[in-house]
Amino acid sequence: MPEPRIAWVSGQMSFALPEFGEAVQGKGHPLALISGTIIETSPCGNRWRNGLVFKLAVIGFANRWPTSAPCLFTKGQSMDHLTFLAEHRQITRRFFIRAGVVTGLVPLEDLRKVEAAAKPNQSIKQAKHPKAGALPDPYFTKQDDFRDVSRGDPLPHSLSEEKKREVGLTRETWRLEVLSDANNPANIDKPLTKADNSALDFASLLKLGEKQSVRFPKVMTCLNIGCPLGMGLWEGVPLREIVQLAKPKENLRRVFYHGYHNNDPKQVFRSSLSIGRVWEDPFDLPPVILCYKLNGELLASERGGPVRIVVPEDYGFKSVKWLSHLYLTNLASANDTYAEQGNDVESPMKTFAATLSLPREVKAGEKIAATGYAQVGIAGLAKVQVSIESDELPRQGDDPHFTKAKWVDAQLLKSPVNWSSLPGGKIPANTHGFDARGNPKTWPMRLTNAHWGAILPGLPKGKYTFRCRTIDEKGHAQPGPRPFRNSGHSKIESMVVIVKG
Structure with missing residues (x-):
């Protein structure tokens, strides 16, 4: 030990x-x-x-x-x-x-x-501590406590302040170009370029934010890791407002974008969205934003500042850091870097549960306390369930998702009263998903984390396997309805508990 x-x-x-x-x-x-x-x-x-x-x-x-x-x-x-x-x-x-x-x-x-x-x-x-995005308090992860999975050699946020100023990674020197895709051009009247000094600067973005800013809660999760990197209150200007500045006319089907990449084409990390998602926010989703604040504070360089994209319903690969270029294109399909690596780039966040604590060993007859969290994906969260089975019992046929196990409901924790990590511990007015008093309109909230606990009855001596799963608002049990790994983590977690005589 x-x-x-x-x-x-x-x-x-x-x-x-x-x-x-x-x-x-x-x-x-x-x-x-x-x-x-x-x-x-x-x-x-x-x-x-x-x-x-x-x-x-x-x-x-x-x-x-x-x-x-x-x-x-x-x-x-x-x-x-x-x-x-x-x-x-x-x-x-x-x-x-x-x-x-x-x-x-x-x-x-x-x-x-x-x-x-x-x-x-x-x-x-x-x-970073891997619990940073899963712990119940602070519910909103402080910027320094987010886990970092940034790309780049060197990492852009690790550059010296002098180098950051030189390449446009400070608020004073940041510029965003909005261009037509040369290979599949969209028809736009007013591209925003550095060459003609029309590129969007940080002060102009903040000016737009005085009337157009939105903020919403979102857990940031990597598609290929599955665990939360951090839970944040993200604030910025809707992407559609920036696209409109270029005065698009026709032949516009997608927007793709990338951030600073050390001026090395091999390091470009690109993501894209349909123009329909940029224009509209279906099913009461928040808009896609150019984000410049996190938890009420200006976005730190390590978090993708000065400006990054944040896509509310998607995994982190869509929320590109150190944004530098937007391209308006007539391309019909996604050209994301992740698509080229075998990932499902149209898969929104999934709902799943994971265990944060469980006794490794207990005495026979002692109750067993388990706690954990659930990522609340696009399908919402109805309940978390837990199961504990003796390893001596034979598995019932072909049941890879443990549908025949004896599942019992866990208890979902209520929402916080004091939202620590935010100024004053309060939700700002006009935050998406919250009422005028700063209370969640629904709980658990989609695209965020929830926490659960369960107390299981004592068991006789033996070796047992503990599992947890979610049931979404449509009644789908984890790992359904999208069980494949390349569309995001949803595998049911299994853990061993030893009961001693």
């Missing part, structure tokens, strides 16, 4: 329960409720990078990290998202105490002896 590691925040030891948000931060000799060993997985699933995390946790935590696990602090950054909402704290405490996993009260000072093991691993420059 690896040695334990403790996280420090602002010079204080921080003990937190990522399962649902139990945190204790303080000085002196506070007490923490400590559970038995819990196994925690990466929110991408329990196989991603072998990302198993062993911990002692209920109101505090002492992480046990394999050196290969992706749960890393980088560049000495503290993990501010380990301070959790009070309502989640109460729900978590109730879950674990009811489940009987609390084994005692341990002074936090006694755990400081292992602080030396808490040195951050500096070997992975891009890694």
Whole structure:
């Protein structure tokens, strides 16, 4: 078993329960409720990078990290998202105490002896804590805590400030060209170009935003990773407003776009949208935007600033960072970089569940507490269900999606009351999906995260497999209705629980 590691925040030891948000931060000799060993997985699933995390946790935590696990602090950054909402704290405490996993009260000072093991691993420059996009608090992930999967050699956000100014990656020097595709030209009257000094600059974009800006919540997820990179409140100007500046006339079927790519054609990362999606927002979706703010703050370079595209319903590959060029085209089909790599580029976000905590071992007869999150895709989320089966029972025929398992409903957590990570802890007025008082119009909200918990009855001695799944608003059970991997992660997660006599 690896040695334990403790996280420090602002010079204080921080003990937190990522399962649902139990945190204790303080000085002196506070007490923490400590559970038995819990196994925690990466929110991408329990196989991603072998990302198993062993911990002692209920109101505090002492992480046990394999050196290969992706749960890393980088560049000495503290993990501010380990301070959790009070309502989640109460729900978590109730879950674990009811489940009987609390084994005692341990002074936090006694755990400081292992602080030396808490040195951050500096070997992975891009890694962020993988729970950043899945934790219940802050519900909106702080910009510094997003996981980074940026492309580029070197990474554009790693360039010096002088180089960023030179290539247009600062707010003062950013320019966006809007052009007709030379190979499949659309008929436009007024292309926006650097050559004639008509390219859109940042100040002009903000000016448009004074009347045209929109903001909406969205979880940013990579198609090929599956786990959340971060949950944000994104703000910007609808893409259609920028397209209109070029005065298109006819032969316009798609828009494709790319960002800064180190002036190397081999590094171009391109995505595209149908012009119909640019013009209209079907099914009450927010518009596609040129984003310049995240959680009320100007977009950081690492998050794709000064300006990036954000497509509400799609995976992250559509939301290109460091936007520099828009092309209006008569091309009939997608020309996305991801399409050339075998991915389904017309697949909106899926609904699926993953486990954040589960006891690795329990005593016979002890209740079993499990917690996790669900990505709420385009189909919405009706419920999360869990199942635990003895490995001694034979599988019933050909049932790859476990439809014949005994599933029971988990409990979905309510929406936060205090939206930490936002200015004042409040939702700004006129935010898509929220009412005038800043409350969600529906919950769970589509295109975001939800959190769940379940307490399972005690079991006799043996080896068991735990699973979780979602049921969407159309009644489709995960991994349906789109089970294929190249259209996004939706595989049902399986985890082993040992019940000792």
